[in-house]
Amino acid sequence: ELVMTQSPATLSVSPGERATLSCRASQSVGSNLAWYQQKPGQAPRLLIYGASTRASGIPARFSGSGSGTEFTLTISSLQSEDFGVYHCQQYNDWPTFGHGTKVEVK
C-alpha cells in the first residue's frame, strides 16, 4: 500500500503569513496527488488535483507543487477562513491519504 506522510502534524501561523505543508509518498505517484481542506464537522473540500491544478472556485493564494514522492501545498497569505486540517491523497493506485496537517492560529 502506498503510504502518504504529511508534515508537520500541526502548523501555527499568524494571519497574513505564508504556510507551507509537505506530503511525501512511499513510492512515486507521478502527479496523481490531491489536497483537501477540512473544517470541523464538514466533509473535505478539494483544493488541488494533479499536484498543481486548483479546483474550481479555489483562490489563487493556494498553490501546489511537486511530483514523484515530494509535494508541497503553499498558502501564500493565510486568511481567517483557511484555518483547518489539510489532507493529501494519492490516486496513482487505489486512494490513500495522509494523516493531515492542522493549520492553527499562532
Added chain:
Amino acid sequence: QVQLVQSGAEVKKPGSSVKVSCKASADTFSSYAINWVRQAPGQGLEWMGRIIPVLGLKNYAQTLQGRVTLTADTSTRTAYMELTSLTSEDTAVYYCAPRTGYNSGYFALWGRGTLVTVSS
C-alpha cells in the same frame, strides 16, 4: 451539480452490522463511480472501496475485505455501504464520494457524512 443525501447517524453494538445509504440527485448517477471514505474521530481519511453501479463492478480496500459490501440501486439512484462485525475501531464518519470516470482519482464531490458509533 449532484446533490447527495446520506442516511442518518447510527449507534451499533459491537459485533453487529450497519448499512449506510447515499442518494444522488442526478440522472447521471449510473455513470459515476461511488466511493466510500471514512474518518475515525481525530484521525485521517481512509478509502474503503468503490462501486460502479452501471457495471456492478466493485473494488474494496484490502484492510476491509470481507467485512464491507457495496451495493447500488440505479432505479432510486442510491448507493449502500454495509460493514459487518463492528468494533469500536469502526466508530467513524462515513462519506460517499462519487466521481466521474472509472479509474482511481480525486474527489470533488462529497456527501455530508454519516456518523456511526459502535458502543456497548
